[in-house]
Amino acid sequence: MITRRINAFAESAVPWLLPITLLTAWLVLAKLNWIPPQVFPAPWDVFRAGVQLAGSGALLEHLRISAARAGTGFLIGGGIGFLLGLINGVSFTAERLLDTSLQMIRNVPHLALIPLVILWFGIDEEAKVFLVTLGVFFPVYINTFHGVRTVDRQLLEMSRMYGLSGWSLFREVIFPGALPSILIGVRYALGFMWLTLIVAETIATTSGIGYLAMNAREFMQTDVVVLAILLYSLLGKLADVLARLLERTLLSWHPNYQSQ
Amino acid sequence: MTLNIVDLASAAVSDSPRPSGAGLRLQAKGVRKAYGAAEVLKNLSLDIRPGEFVSVIGRSGCGKSTLLRLIAGLEPPDGGDILVSGRRQSKPNGETRVMFQESRLLPWRRVLANVGVGLAGRWHEQARLALRQVGLEERASDWPGVLSGGQRQRVALARALVSRPRLLLLDEPLGALDALTRIEMQRLIESIWLDQRFTALLVTHDVAEAVTLADRIVMLEHGRVAADIPVPLPRPRERGDAAFAALEGEVLRRVLGRESAQLPLTRPEPARLKLAN
Numbered sequence: 001m002i003t004r005r006i007n008a009f010a011e012s013a014v015p016w017l018l019p020i021t022l023l024t025a026w027l028v029l030a031k032l033n034w035i036p037p038q039v040f041p042a043p044w045d046v047f048r049a050g051v052q053l054a055g056s057g058a059l060l061e062h063l064r065i066s067a068a069r070a071g072t073g074f075l076i077g078g079g080i081g082f083l084l085g086l087i088n089g090v091s092f093t094a095e096r097l098l099d100t101s102l103q104m105i106r107n108v109p110h111l112a113l114i115p116l117v118i119l120w121f122g123i124d125e126e127a128k129v130f131l132v133t134l135g136v137f138f139p140v141y142i143n144t145f146h147g148v149r150t151v152d153r154q155l156l157e158m159s160r161m162y163g164l165s166g167w168s169l170f171r172e173v174i175f176p177g178a179l180p181s182i183l184i185g186v187r188y189a190l191g192f193m194w195l196t197l198i199v200a201e202t203i204a205t206t207s208g209i210g211y212l213a214m215n216a217r218e219f220m221q222t223d224v225v226v227l228a229i230l231l232y233s234l235l236g237k238l239a240d241v242l243a244r245l246l247e248r249t250l251l252s253w254h255p256n257y258q259s260q
Numbered sequence: 261m262t263l264n265i266v267d268l269a270s271a272a273v274s275d276s277p278r279p280s281g282a283g284l285r286l287q288a289k290g291v292r293k294a295y296g297a298a299e300v301l302k303n304l305s306l307d308i309r310p311g312e313f314v315s316v317i318g319r320s321g322c323g324k325s326t327l328l329r330l331i332a333g334l335e336p337p338d339g340g341d342i343l344v345s346g347r348r349q350s351k352p353n354g355e356t357r358v359m360f361q362e363s364r365l366l367p368w369r370r371v372l373a374n375v376g377v378g379l380a381g382r383w384h385e386q387a388r389l390a391l392r393q394v395g396l397e398e399r400a401s402d403w404p405g406v407l408s409g410g411q412r413q414r415v416a417l418a419r420a421l422v423s424r425p426r427l428l429l430l431d432e433p434l435g436a437l438d439a440l441t442r443i444e445m446q447r448l449i450e451s452i453w454l455d456q457r458f459t460a461l462l463v464t465h466d467v468a469e470a471v472t473l474a475d476r477i478v479m480l481e482h483g484r485v486a487a488d489i490p491v492p493l494p495r496p497r498e499r500g501d502a503a504f505a506a507l508e509g510e511v512l513r514r515v516l517g518r519e520s521a522q523l524p525l526t527r528p529e530p531a532r533l534k535l536a537n
Contacts, residue, residue: 158364161332161352162378162419172377176368253368255405 041223046230049223053212063231066208069125070197073132078189080133081140082182089148089178102141110134111199118203128200128208135196136189143185147178180254183247190239198232283311283459284355284426286331290340293326300326302483303340310345311457315474317464317515322480324463328431331461332358344427357425359433363412365404365419372400375419383422390422391415393452410441414448421452428453430462434469446472450496467515471508472497479514487514 023043029035030042037045053059084102088095110131121127151174159173201210209228216224251257288306292299300323308314316324330337333349333356342349344356365374376387391397394414404412413433420428430449434442450473453460464470470477471491479487489511497504 154360154362154364155366157334158358158360159377161334161358163352163354164378168378172369173366176366179368253403253405 038220038222041226045223046226049221049227053224053227059212062207062209062212066197066201066210067235069128069200069208070132070193073129073196074136074189074193076129077133077136078140078186081137081185081189082144085141085144085182085185086148089145090174095145099145102138106138106142111196114199114203123203123205128197128205131200132193132196135192139188139192140182140185143181143188144178147181147185148174150181151177180251183243183250186246187240187243190243191236194232194236194239282424282426282457283309284345285310285343286427286459286461287343287346288327288331288340289343291327291330291337291342292339293323293330293335293337300483301330301337304480304484305340306478306485308459308461310459313453313460313462313473313475315462315464315470315477316480317467317470317477317511318480318486319515320465323483324480325431327480328358328429328461328463331427332356332429334358354423355425356427356429357420357423358429358431359413359416359420361432361435363404363409363416365412365415367404369404370400371396371402371404371407371415374404374415375422377419379423386422387418390418393421394418394448410437410445413437413445417445417449417452421456424456425458427459427461430460430464432464435464435466442466442469447496449473454495467511468499468508471504471511472499477511479511489514 027043030037030044035042041049050059084098088099088102113134114131117127117130121130155173155177156169159169164172197208198210201208202214205211205214209231213225213228216222216228248257286306286308288304291301291304293301304323304327306327316327318324326335329335331342331344331349333352336350349356365371366377369377372384372387372391375390376383379386388397388400391400394417396411396414396418399407399411399415404415407415416433434445437445446469449460453473460473462470462473471493474491477487477489477491478485479489491507493501493503493507499505
């Protein structure tokens, strides 16, 4: 009984082993003064910077703005990607018409469009949301398309035999069949979302975590820079946890997700 | 266990209000079908009485599964007509149901919802009844993924039966099951058919299965009906029975005989015996 509890604790502690080790090493090295603070700040400096920024309310405000940009871009890009993936997956005509063009656009790194985006949208919110939208669109599009195309033919035939068509066919067979693939797309998209946002927020902004980091760099505040980086990694982890949760609830029928 | 399920099934169906003689007449007239250059069915004709249980046997590639797909309306014939109670079959309809070799259950729907797939309105009670018929009522809220192969086929059978079909097409539905489960399923199918009297067409390569279930065995060879063999044995049929064994032997001989006539004479004997499964 007790050993089992200890085992369970050990099991859940394993993923944190590496981060905690690194943190400890950082602490020790900083304490021994082996890393100069202007190159890399001490952990307590980062912590103090965090407390200070949080206390003034600035940190939360920057976080809120970054999250809003990421979320808006994700919803727009993911939504369009999902719809187009669905349409091209279901209709061969639509695929012929659109897929070649989409594949061509896909191979242009979307961050290469930054100069053009600034020309189009200026340096306002739209530019950042647009970039995130673009970054999120393709992973969702490609995986939705692939998911719809690889729905089991035998199940489709059975469904036709049992009178499913149109909306009921979509709801009962096509969408659930494509869902595992769509969720993989969502996971990739969440990664691209943060990546794009970080870059977009380093160009001419006055708010957001990216701005916080860039601004701090100009004043040599390495502690704030590191704080921003840590925040990004935490947000990334949060997005990942969210994606996992989504997978586990939506794919509970799937043998691969039934453990735990 | 085996007896249990059959008892359950007959208990469940005995209070159902199914009138006898509910099956549909099935006719195929000069049906042809080709895939590219390969002619799968050549001028095939068949007449099945309402409520009759017919087995179509033949080696793989003889066109038996294609015939079933045409009857189901999943594909159109290239020539000739397929008539179900006198009407031409062009697309799938509610009176015809198919049971495939694979269970083809939706893995993301619970067992009960799988049985009720395509049904509208208050189908829960009907679906539950159909599940009881196949002895799986207590698995109603399970995912199909946790069932055994035999159980999945029983769910597929319940799904086929829930809408009270008048023509049931069985495309080697027991082909992937182990020998014991197969016999169990054969008894279940027979008992339900005896009660509901739909017209049944069973495609199989298992001669013993055909003799166990069918009123008549139609042998296909190279896209044509090569033999039409009545099975006048009383039901339920026992495999150990002398008359059963004699008939099974005869059907086997016919299948093998025709094949061996076309095989080179130097072919070793054991290779041929495998054909009969």
